[in-house]
């Protein structure tokens with residue numbers, strides 16, 4: 001797929017400079033660099049600057065906000081000569097009631113920072129520049145990994161961060177742990193002029209999207225597309241092609257966008273997985289994307305589902 005990397009979160013351009021992560025002297029020099037800057041995240045929400053356009057709210061590393069940081073400073077890499085770090089300031093007691101939910105939530109202001117606020121990444125992802133969205137995804141993903149992987153998966157003892165935040169080591173058994181990514185297949189299942197869409201229980205009214213599911217151990221991408229589609233809808237899939245991938249740090253997924261050719265149209269839905277599944281014609285999807293169908297609301301802007309559906313409609317999947 002020619003513009004596969006145009007999907008939100010896939011446009012990260014930061015030089016991760018991974019050879020500097022385990023070099024303590026280099027890390028000290030990077031942190032002391034006057035161009036060094038930090039991105040604060042509060043409960044997974046990056047600090048955003050509300051200028052004319054929405055930007056990441058980079059601050060100098062000695063900003064008072066970082067005095068409240070928990071856990072290690074994560075070295076994200078170097079961007080235009082500036083060493084970039086991510087810091088988790090979850091202990092800041094800002095507006096804890098507003099943590100839940102992400103749809104259209106406003107930015108949560110910090111009293112010391114005019115023109116800034118903590119924003120949910122899903123609610124704001126499509127308004128960030130592609131490179132900044134990619135950096136934000138990396139920062140959220142790696143900080144989320146530290147928050148949820150403080151203990152050794154082998155022996156249960158507390159582990160310690162290493163390599164500027166890109167590794168954890170168990171002090172008891174010595175096991176090394178690396179940031180994890182969990183692959184998910186998400187698929188345009190096509191039959192003639194129609195697209196298979198489903199909705200999960202609990203989604204906003206009328207919202208439909210592509211089928212998706214986690215890969216299992218020992219499974220190829222193609223096999224996972226066929227299995228998930230059959231399990232959820234009873235539809236048999238033949239040819240499967242990989243199209244595009246999207247880092248999805250909610251909390252640690254990599255979405256693998258595929259196209260699959262259905263061999264039949266009969267739907268036998270699994271009611272535990274899906275509240276509804278239906279074939280929708282190209283014209284029906286276009287109608288819905290234009291906002292004309294109250295019973296069919298398209299996937300969120302910035303999602304790989306929306307990205308793939310738009311390119312299917314424009315006939316630019318190849």
Ligand SMILES: [Zn+2]
Nearest residue numbers: 152155170173
């Ligand atoms: Zn251990």
